[in-house]
Amino acid sequence: MISVGVDVGSISAKAVVMQENAILASAVLLTGYNARKAGRQAFDQVLAAAKITAEQVDRIVATGYGRNSVDFADRAVTEITCHAAGAHHLDPTVRAIIDIGGQDSKAIVLDANGKVKDFAMNDKCAAGTGRFLEVMARALELDLDAFGDLSLAADRAAPISSMCTVFAESEVISLIAKGERRANIIAGIHASIAARVVAMARRIGLRPPVMMTGGVARNIGVVRALEEKMGGALIVSDRAQVTGAIGAALIAATL
Amino acid sequence: MGSDKRILDPDKEMRKIKADKRMREIMAAYYIEAKTPREQRGKPIAWITSGGPVEPLHVMDVIPIYPENYGAMIGASKMGVGLCETAESMGYSRDLCSYARADIASATVNGGPIGGLPEPDMLICCNNICGTVLKWYEVLARYFNVPLFILDTPITHTRFDDDMRRYVTRQSREYVAFLEQVCDKPFDYDRMKVVGELSLRAQELWQQVLDTTIHKPAPMTCFDAFFHLAMIVTLRGTQTAVDYYEMLLAEMRDRVARGIGMLPVEKYRLVWDNIPIWYRMRWLSEKFMARSACLVADTYTSGWTGWLPHADRNDFLGFMGESYARIFLNSGTDLMAENILRMVKKYDADGVVFHSNRSCKPYSLGQYDIQRIVQEKMGIPTLMIEADMVDERSFAESQIETRIDAFIEMLG
Secondary structure, three states, X not given: OEEEEEEEOOOEEEEEEEEOOEEEEEEEEEOOOOHHHHHHHHHXXXXXXXXXXXXXXXXXXXXXXXXXXXXXXXXXOOHHHHXXXXXXXXXXXXXXXXXXXXXXXXXXXXXXXXXXXXEEXXXXXXXXXXXXXXHHHHHOOOOHHHHHHHHOOOOOOOOOOOOOHHHHHHHHHHHHHOOOOHHHHHHHHHHHHHHHHHHHHHHOOOOOOEEEEOHHHHOHHHHHHHHHHHOXXXXXXXXXXXXXXXXXXXXXXXX | XXXXXXXXXXXXXXXXXXXXXXXXXXXXXXXXXXXXXXXXXXXXXXEEOOOOOOHHHHHOOOEEEOHHHHHHHHHHOOOHHHHHHHHHHOOOOOOOOHHXXXXXXXXHHOOOHHHOOOOOOEEEEEOOOOOHHHHHHHHHHHHHOOOEEEEOOOOXXXXXXXXXXXXXXXXXXXXXXXXXXXXXXXXXHHHHHHHHHHHXXXXXXXXXXXXXXXXXXXXXXXXXXXXXXXXXXXOOOOHHHHHHHHHHHHHHHHHHHHOOOOOOOOOEEEEEEOOOOHHHHHHHHHHHHHOOEEEEEEOOHHHHOOOHHHOOOOOHHHHHHHHHHOOHHHEOHHHXXXXXXXXXXXXXXXXXXXXXXXXXXXXXXXXXHHHHHHHHHHOOOEEXXXXXXXXXXXXXXXXXXXXXXXXXXXXX
């Protein structure tokens, strides 16, 4: 059984090809404005990387915001269910997930079988998401990939209190004007995301071990800020960004 | 000619509720009478809050008009955003209830569905549903320069004591005196008995209609209840409402006998909490239906029958204050949670859908606690949808669709 999971998120499209329980290849690219095309490209790329043809694929499941535009998939399943399945596969001890993606942040509580018991998602607002970080990186004229390491040099987290991405951006600009250290501003941005996400996660009864999934898990600064706020360690897989696609591929294999 | 004829889906036609047509006729007649010029109709008009005591108005031949029912019409006809923006430009905060904003705005522009409401001769405000209505009705009283009666119901939390009883019963007498003065005629206590009995009868029939969904498959969904509710809100205390609900009940019982459900396939049974999202009724109904999920009951439409246990049929005015004070929205989170637990058991539900309604604070405040209580005591999944009953700007379609899909995946 060869199965493919395609996760079309708001910022990036991910695909994973699996044979039984083994990951053969994965692919990540920017979604752009055409979700349908991005899903197809991710699919083509992952097959090329695994050196298999479309005919060899038995089942495909699509997930993410663009899940319903992936017309070649056998089924669309939400990213909540897929992240749970993916995280359970990566580490079966995991009982809760914090997933921060491009336009939403989620907390998921799961049972011993990787089934979703409860979940919460951010309100209709981009604060506390990957998009929030992108806006801040632009304001600081920095590459987002540098954010994590830079923030580790902070001696304090500059206070950022606004709940709104746009207003938080102006707070950042005034911090720059006041001459606040860049590392401290970045640490403040991370702390503000962590505060928001942990409050949401606590609402559904976050319990360890907690895994962090989604593209933002690559940012060590956010991971540390979350750990500090939660008062416990996070499990971060090097496959964090493709966890949803792994879950989709696993679910595809059961169809 | 024949080729133009619409081809009807026989399965859909079979599932349609036939009483809908009669309902539309009655509501049209009600608004036509109310909108007839004052000199021709003779009867004065009172604007009243949805949880206000309407029965004494019927006794005095006053036509009750419900700005909140009108708010629902504004929402359903997707005119909410425009009217809310008008209210905001008048200086009302976006955080204020969207019924209040839409109603206040429509009063000034004579706009909205049916070209606006007929102007009131008096205002009746009962704060058993929220605190916003006090200021809302004070604004209306100043704007229309008409008398305002306020029935103040203390929040009951978990108990209702003798002090509260005395407090609200005395106000019932003041209400009667207010009506005698404004209408300039004596109150007819004999007629109060008849109207009171008709009100209780309509409430009993309405509850029986709602209870037909205990049957599997459910003959109707809460989306149907949201529609048929208009009569219990606006016309309870009249023979029209009793006759209508008898007809609707007969139809529901017939559907049960014939095994006709509202959904072709009923895989999951759910309970809805909070006021409907009026501008997305069809969308939501279709989303759940497509996933074979039937919303069999809700806390909202049964809100008008909650006082039946406290009824004293021989003394309507005597228990009226108490019964209006004891509606579930005027109680605490514990009682609201108990109400939902009872409904989950009664209707054998697999999950609960909460609408966290930005407008309605008293309805939405305890929902996270209630959600936790339901999960702990019943072990069933719940869903929280963040939106607003009238203001479409608070509805994020793709986020909500993902939540609904994930919730259904949890059920399956």
